[in-house]
Amino acid sequence: MFANNRITNLLKIKYPIIQGGMVWVSGWKLAAAVSNAGGLGVIGAGSMEPALLVEHIEKCKKATSQTFGVNIPLLYKFSNEFIDICIQQKVPVVITSAGNPKTYTEKLKQAGIIVIHVVSSTVFAQKAEAAGVDAIVAEGFEAGGHNGREETTTFVLIPSVVKTVKIPVIAAGGIATGSQMLAAFALGAEGVQIGTRFIATLESSAHENFKKIIIQGKEGDTMLMLKKIVPTRIYKNNLYNKIAEAEHNGATADQLKSLLEGENKAKSGMFDGKVEDGLIEVGQNISLIDEILPAKKVINQIIKEFEENLNRIKSEF
Amino acid sequence: MFANNRITNLLKIKYPIIQGGMVWVSGWKLAAAVSNAGGLGVIGAGSMEPALLVEHIEKCKKATSQTFGVNIPLLYKFSNEFIDICIQQKVPVVITSAGNPKTYTEKLKQAGIIVIHVVSSTVFAQKAEAAGVDAIVAEGFEAGGHNGREETTTFVLIPSVVKTVKIPVIAAGGIATGSQMLAAFALGAEGVQIGTRFIATLESSAHENFKKIIIQGKEGDTMLMLKKIVPTRIYKNNLYNKIAEAEHNGATADQLKSLLEGENKAKSGMFDGKVEDGLIEVGQNISLIDEILPAKKVINQIIKEFEENLNRIKSEF
Numbered sequence: 153m154f155a156n157n158r159i160t161n162l163l164k165i166k167y168p169i170i171q172g173g174m175v176w177v178s179g180w181k182l183a184a185a186v187s188n189a190g191g192l193g194v195i196g197a198g199s200m201e202p203a204l205l206v207e208h209i210e211k212c213k214k215a216t217s218q219t220f221g222v223n224i225p226l227l228y229k230f231s232n233e234f235i236d237i238c239i240q241q242k243v244p245v246v247i248t249s250a251g252n253p254k255t256y257t258e259k260l261k262q263a264g265i266i267v268i269h270v271v272s273s274t275v276f277a278q279k280a281e282a283a284g285v286d287a288i289v290a291e292g293f294e295a296g297g298h299n300g301r302e303e304t305t306t307f308v309l310i311p312s313v314v315k316t317v318k319i320p321v322i323a324a325g326g327i328a329t330g331s332q333m334l335a336a337f338a339l340g341a342e343g344v345q346i347g348t349r350f351i352a353t354l355e356s357s358a359h360e361n362f363k364k365i366i367i368q369g370k371e372g373d374t375m376l377m378l379k380k381i382v383p384t385r386i387y388k389n390n391l392y393n394k395i396a397e398a399e400h401n402g403a404t405a406d407q408l409k410s411l412l413e414g415e416n417k418a419k420s421g422m423f424d425g426k427v428e429d430g431l432i433e434v435g436q437n438i439s440l441i442d443e444i445l446p447a448k449k450v451i452n453q454i455i456k457e458f459e460e461n462l463n464r465i466k467s468e469f
Numbered sequence: 470m471f472a473n474n475r476i477t478n479l480l481k482i483k484y485p486i487i488q489g490g491m492v493w494v495s496g497w498k499l500a501a502a503v504s505n506a507g508g509l510g511v512i513g514a515g516s517m518e519p520a521l522l523v524e525h526i527e528k529c530k531k532a533t534s535q536t537f538g539v540n541i542p543l544l545y546k547f548s549n550e551f552i553d554i555c556i557q558q559k560v561p562v563v564i565t566s567a568g569n570p571k572t573y574t575e576k577l578k579q580a581g582i583i584v585i586h587v588v589s590s591t592v593f594a595q596k597a598e599a600a601g602v603d604a605i606v607a608e609g610f611e612a613g614g615h616n617g618r619e620e621t622t623t624f625v626l627i628p629s630v631v632k633t634v635k636i637p638v639i640a641a642g643g644i645a646t647g648s649q650m651l652a653a654f655a656l657g658a659e660g661v662q663i664g665t666r667f668i669a670t671l672e673s674s675a676h677e678n679f680k681k682i683i684i685q686g687k688e689g690d691t692m693l694m695l696k697k698i699v700p701t702r703i704y705k706n707n708l709y710n711k712i713a714e715a716e717h718n719g720a721t722a723d724q725l726k727s728l729l730e731g732e733n734k735a736k737s738g739m740f741d742g743k744v745e746d747g748l749i750e751v752g753q754n755i756s757l758i759d760e761i762l763p764a765k766k767v768i769n770q771i772i773k774e775f776e777e778n779l780n781r782i783k784s785e786f
Contacts, residue, residue, distance in 0.1 A: 154786075155785065155786065157785065273688055273689065274688050274756070275688070292622065292624065293610065293620075293622060294621075294622040294624055294625050301689075302688060302689030303610075303692065303693070304611075304688055304689065304753060304756075305609065305610060305611040305622040305623065305624065305643055305753065306622065306624045307609065307611055307622065307623045307624055307642070307643030307644070307649060307652065308611050308643045308688075308753040308754055308756065308757065309688075311646060311648050311649060311757060312688055312756055312757060325624070326622055326624035326625045327624070329628060331628050331655055331656050331657060332624060332628060332656065334655040334782075335624065335652035335653075335655040335656050336652075337655075337782060337785070338648055338651040338652040338654075338655045338778055338782060339648050339649065339652050340648060340778075371590055371591050371592070371619060371621055371625075371626075371629055372590065372618075372619030372621065375620065376620070380717075400697075400719065401719045402717065402718045402719020402720075403719075436621060436622065436625040437625055439591070439621075439625065439629055440625065440628060440629060459786075461655055461657075462782070462786055465651075465654060465655060465779070465782075466783060468472065468474065468654070469471075469472065469776075469779055
């Protein structure tokens with residue numbers, strides 16, 4: 153086994169790599185591919201309706217015999233139904249985010265489900281531990297999509313959370329390569345959650361245009377925006393320009409919301425491929441990703457780079 | 470020798486730790502203490518007048534026989550005179566920032582001075598390499614004080630710069646502990662520049678009130694502000710509240726500048742100790758620093774933590 157630690161033991165996985173559950177791009181195909189390759193595949197429920205989630209869970213079960221999970225943003229309108237679906241379907245792992253971990257943790261644990269909660273601060277990590285979750289995903293400012301208000305980066309967040317809680321910590325935000333995974337472990341993490349890198353895979357349900365943005369994107373091409381609504385890291389396209397201009401001029405939350413009205417801008421951008429006028433939620437790491445690969449190859453590459461960098465460090469000191 | 474790499478060899482120092490040259494807080498006392506403890510001490514010239522810089526260099530030379538440096542922000546009104554002073558005084562290392570590395574690099578190198586340039590992006594790192602500098606400090610979004618417009622964090626910036634340039638890279642931003650130093654090396658850095666941690670030392674010229682803020686500061690207590698002038702990470706005090714309100718309402722650059730008029734707000738906050746109404750430039754790491762120590766003890770502690778974390782990683786894999 154690559155890493156015999158609390159995360160690989162808890163989740164019964166070979167590599168302590170958790171695939172981030174992301175809206176519109178991470179269905180059963182990606183989750184099953186990641187689980188079959190030795191990581192934890194995760195179905196992103198935040199863009200699904202209940203019947204579709206059931207379908208994805210059933211397909212995922214058929215496609216892999218390994219541990220997989222479902223990510224449920226707790227503020228989503230179907231979160232209550234999703235919790236019941238995961239219990240009925242005996243989903244092995246539920247990753248909750250964007251909400252209070254107290255609400256469902258006990259119910260899920262009583263059903264024998266492993267619960268992991270995503271936080272953006274040390275204070276929230278303490279609350280999640282107190283709520284009884286099994287592990288924490290601590291996600292830094294560089295991550296794509298929804299983000300914390302304090303803007304704490306992975307470099308600063310991880311050592312603080314590790315120092316404060318006793319349960320294992322999974323680092324997220326800014327991790328797409330093996331050297332970044334090693335850095336996360338240096339900071340005390342026992343696992344990594346990787347989002348953006350898995351969008352640019354054959355198995356993700358992202359539109360090809362979105363995948364192309366990830367492999368062509370450069371440093372500085374994303375920015376944390378919409379802080380008056382929910383801070384969200386997005387790609388700089390036409391829609392970004394409109395948001396940036398409005399924010400520059402002091403637009404209110406309502407004025408910003410009006411820019412997002414009409415068709416679902418996230419679906420339109422990430423799933424339907426309208427990459428200039430849709431909302432493209434993606435992390436800073438697009439600058440480091442330059443190839444669309446099968447998920448299995450992504451994992452093997454990250455582990456290979458991790459080991460190369462580990463050997464480099466060992467030889468340097 | 471702790472690390473026999475291109476940075477320790479270039480600078481003839483024991484530990485690849487560069488003390489950030491910071492305005493108002495890093496004079497000859499701090500620089501000499503860091504150099505005597507095995508790092509590279511750096512006089513921050515950005516808040517000095519020419520005669521004062523000469524005085525600090527002369528005192529530093531008397532206080533240490535080890536390599537030390539001077540940090541010169543190139544946009545500062547005295548930068549031209551400072552370059553000449555460093556040449557006359559045979560300062561071993563000049564670290565330039567906030568400006569074009571082409572302007573003075575050749576002149577400094579011809580005088581036998583080692584030149585290091587601070588950048589916030591990979592594109593700027595390439596320009597600095599092309600200008601002939603000996604090494605790069607790549608500084609992430611989590612750093613205190615002036616900051617890049619692209620908001621790239623240390624986790625994402627360092628691997629990109631390391632992959633792109635051939636000269637050695639020193640990581641900065643978010644580094645105050647040994648685990649963070651190890652993480653920087655995992656990302657490919659060969660040295661670290663540490664700022665905020667050295668403000669909370671006996672030898673820094675920061676006002677005691679400022680030092681107290683660093684040891685009491687919590688996660689989320691700093692924010693990157695003033696993006697319409699120069700993006701600057703500051704502590705959340707009364708002045709911050711005024712800036713935040715103005716920015717929320719879409720204030721122009723001129724309106725923001727008017728909030729900074731009158732007495733020198735950086736001096737007032739950091740040197741004179743008016744920590745509520747002054748500008749407190751400081752990094753996210755204040756959440757991880759809880760003791761005012763001699764600079765030598767800071768370095769020894771970081772190296773000890775580095776080695777502990779290195780041994781932990783070695784035993785885990």
